Amino acid sequence: MSETMTAGKLIDLHDIGTDAEPKPKLLIKTEPMNVMRLVLPAGKAIPEHKAAKDITVQCVAGKVDFTAMGETMTMTPGKMLFLPPGELHSLTAIEDSIMLVTKAN
Template sequence: MKVASFLEDVKFNSNKPSVLMLMDTDFSKELRVVFKKGQIMEDHQAPFAIVVQVIKGAIDFGANEELIQLNDGDLVSLKPHIVHNLSAAEDSVVRLTLSKADSLQRVKNV
């Protein structure tokens, strides 16, 4: 059994969203992305399906020419190769679930 907390030891980066892998399981990678209000992840895409969940805060999430606000507890899934972006409407903690085959470094490079 593996245990991790998305809300423990949260550290904000003043330059860009902070990305940390909290858990590497047999089937997925669970990442924490921490945004200060106003920080963005510009248009990018993932080679595999992803799930994005706001643990705490509010994120403006854009995909397919649509913009929605994700708040505490909201989640969205995307198929592979869908261009999307995120903008923090307030300080936020986000869970990003990646395929086991995807890479932490790819996310850090966004």
């Protein structure tokens, strides 16, 4: 098992640093999964794409319009969704947002 963060240590999902537009950050990498924090400034869009394996997406902060399976849903803190492999999806940040993405390996 290789880890980006040390096992058993707290990860502050709100500590995004000082970059004007922070890049996605891989927080945990293990054999069965990767966990990534995605910071989206208001107005930032990620065009339609798909993942090769199962993913979950959770809104930690902000508000994001998430389009998948023919429906656009507004994600707010505490909301989470699951997508099966190959499902096309896109997202647009309505407010400055932090998303947590877990991908199966």
